[in-house]
Amino acid sequence: MKCLSCQASYESRDSGTCKECYEEANETEEDRKREIEDLKAKVAFLRFWSPFDPQHLSRPNGPCFTDVVLVASSDDGSSSGPPVPVPAHKAVLISRSPVFKAMLENEMEESRSGTIKIGDVSYDALRTFVNYMYTAEACLDEQMAYDLLVLAEKYQVKHLKAYCEKFFVSKLNWENSMLSYAIAHQHNAKLMLDAALSVITDNMDKLTKREEYAELVEKDPRLIVEIYEAYLSKQVNTAAHKDSSMKS
Amino acid sequence: MKCLSCQASYESRDSGTCKECYEEANETEEDRKREIEDLKAKVAFLRFWSPFDPQHLSRPNGPCFTDVVLVASSDDGSSSGPPVPVPAHKAVLISRSPVFKAMLENEMEESRSGTIKIGDVSYDALRTFVNYMYTAEACLDEQMAYDLLVLAEKYQVKHLKAYCEKFFVSKLNWENSMLSYAIAHQHNAKLMLDAALSVITDNMDKLTKREEYAELVEKDPRLIVEIYEAYLSKQVNTAAHKDSSMKS
Numbered sequence: 122m123k124c125l126s127c128q129a130s131y132e133s134r135d136s137g138t139c140k141e142c143y144e145e146a147n148e149t150e151e152d153r154k155r156e157i158e159d160l161k162a163k164v165a166f167l168r169f170w171s172p173f174d175p176q177h178l179s180r181p182n183g184p185c186f187t188d189v190v191l192v193a194s195s196d197d198g199s200s201s202g203p204p205v206p207v208p209a210h211k212a213v214l215i216s217r218s219p220v221f222k223a224m225l226e227n228e229m230e231e232s233r234s235g236t237i238k239i240g241d242v243s244y245d246a247l248r249t250f251v252n253y254m255y256t257a258e259a260c261l262d263e264q265m266a267y268d269l270l271v272l273a274e275k276y277q278v279k280h281l282k283a284y285c286e287k288f289f290v291s292k293l294n295w296e297n298s299m300l301s302y303a304i305a306h307q308h309n310a311k312l313m314l315d316a317a318l319s320v321i322t323d324n325m326d327k328l329t330k331r332e333e334y335a336e337l338v339e340k341d342p343r344l345i346v347e348i349y350e351a352y353l354s355k356q357v358n359t360a361a362h363k364d365s366s367m368k369s
Numbered sequence: 370m371k372c373l374s375c376q377a378s379y380e381s382r383d384s385g386t387c388k389e390c391y392e393e394a395n396e397t398e399e400d401r402k403r404e405i406e407d408l409k410a411k412v413a414f415l416r417f418w419s420p421f422d423p424q425h426l427s428r429p430n431g432p433c434f435t436d437v438v439l440v441a442s443s444d445d446g447s448s449s450g451p452p453v454p455v456p457a458h459k460a461v462l463i464s465r466s467p468v469f470k471a472m473l474e475n476e477m478e479e480s481r482s483g484t485i486k487i488g489d490v491s492y493d494a495l496r497t498f499v500n501y502m503y504t505a506e507a508c509l510d511e512q513m514a515y516d517l518l519v520l521a522e523k524y525q526v527k528h529l530k531a532y533c534e535k536f537f538v539s540k541l542n543w544e545n546s547m548l549s550y551a552i553a554h555q556h557n558a559k560l561m562l563d564a565a566l567s568v569i570t571d572n573m574d575k576l577t578k579r580e581e582y583a584e585l586v587e588k589d590p591r592l593i594v595e596i597y598e599a600y601l602s603k604q605v606n607t608a609a610h611k612d613s614s615m616k617s
Contacts, residue, residue: 125385126385127389138373138375139372157401160405162528166465166505169464210434210460212461217414257414
């Protein structure tokens with residue numbers, strides 16, 4: 122027989138679908154492609170150019186009708202000179218974050234002064250954070266993903282939090298799994314937590330030899346207990362699965 | 370053989386794909402589904418609640434930091450009482466429409482006064498137009514689609530124009546094809562124009578009997594010429610296609 126997709130001949134034991142299902146799948150694929158194109162166009166339409174957009178940087182004095190500034194304030198006083206303010210629109214902030222919404226709608230100090238101080242954050246991280254609220258995009262490395270995860274958690278920007286978690290999960294390996302696990306725990310990052318736990322429980326034989334193991338036992342033993350609990354539950358599940366497949 | 374998709378048995382003449390292609394297609398489908406989910410989440414994140422959002426209507430005095438109003442002004446003076454202003458954010462308008470961008474950034478009358486007059490439009494259409502710029506969504510019927518198409522063309526909101534065109538194309542039939550064709554022509558709606566022309570040239574035998582035909586010959590004969598040109602080019606193409614398939 123000849124495969125309608127790759128055009129190669131194949132034996133009957135290598136057969137996949139019947140013609141009808143092949144044609145149906147093809148149609149579905151076309152529909153999905155069209156849906157993806159439509160959604161991409163929608164994203165492009167809804168995305169804002171933010172106040173840092175190249176379009177605006179090229180004419181820095183052009184108005185962009187911002188009505189609030191965010192200021193990074195490091196508590197350690199390490200920065201030299203006054204902090205550079207990040208301009209933004211109240212309408213954007215309140216639409217992306219329930220925390221900013223409460224802050225700006227309820228005539229708190231920040232709303233009156235038009236200045237929001239953000240503690241313990243670098244200018245770069247703050248700028249990237251604000252830019253994300255306009256564009257739903259950010260260029261991440263480990264440090265930036267961590268900084269944004271903290272900000273996303275603090276200001277309840279769920280979409281950004283998921284974005285950072287996905288970045289960490291894509292970089293996950295045995296070497297960084299314990300650190301990722303601890304970070305995920307600290308910031309309620311469920312997706313990242315489950316992925317890190319899965320890597321750790323796949324390597325239980327090496328667990329106790331790791332430096333971070335001894336550190337965590339000392340500093341936060343509950344986290345270690347949770348690893349053992351996850352491992353145990355995995356073992357029980359695997360056993361049950363084996364058992365049921367032997368019976369069937 | 371048994372189809373891996375529908376599980377039914379089939380004869381070799383009804384075979385579709387080999388197993389490898391089936392599995393590959395399945396993986397691609399999973400990827401596409403995930404991409405669609407991601408894009409939908411992005412759209413939900415980037416979408417604004419507009420100043421008419423139920424969330425705001427429920428607390429009409431809550432601030433939403435609008436800095437401009439749009440006013441529908443019918444030239445025929447048929448409306449009773451002063452027009453109801455539609456509040457909006459300059460930042461949203463300039464990010465969705467190059468016309469509003471030029472108007473508001475260049476310190477024109479509209480920017481100084483904070484009021485933009487929109488001529489020849491009903492309050493409902495204006496409100497739906499502004500709402501679309503926040504949400505990329507609108508509930509359409511023929512009249513609303515027409516009003517929005519005109520506004521989208523005037524203010525160069527391409528995404529909305531495509532949205533209206535798709536609506537008209539979805540409703541297209543022989544009965545409304547001549548009207549759709551004329552509208553598409555008047556507003557440079559390429560997608561709608563091609564679709565309408567295709568319906569018309571499929572029914573050329575009935576064309577001259579239509580009332581609109583005589584009207585158009587009288588009012589704008591160039592449009593009728595274009596129909597004949599499209600028909601001729603279709604015939605030539607069909608002949609060339611038949612010719613080449615007979616040779617092969």
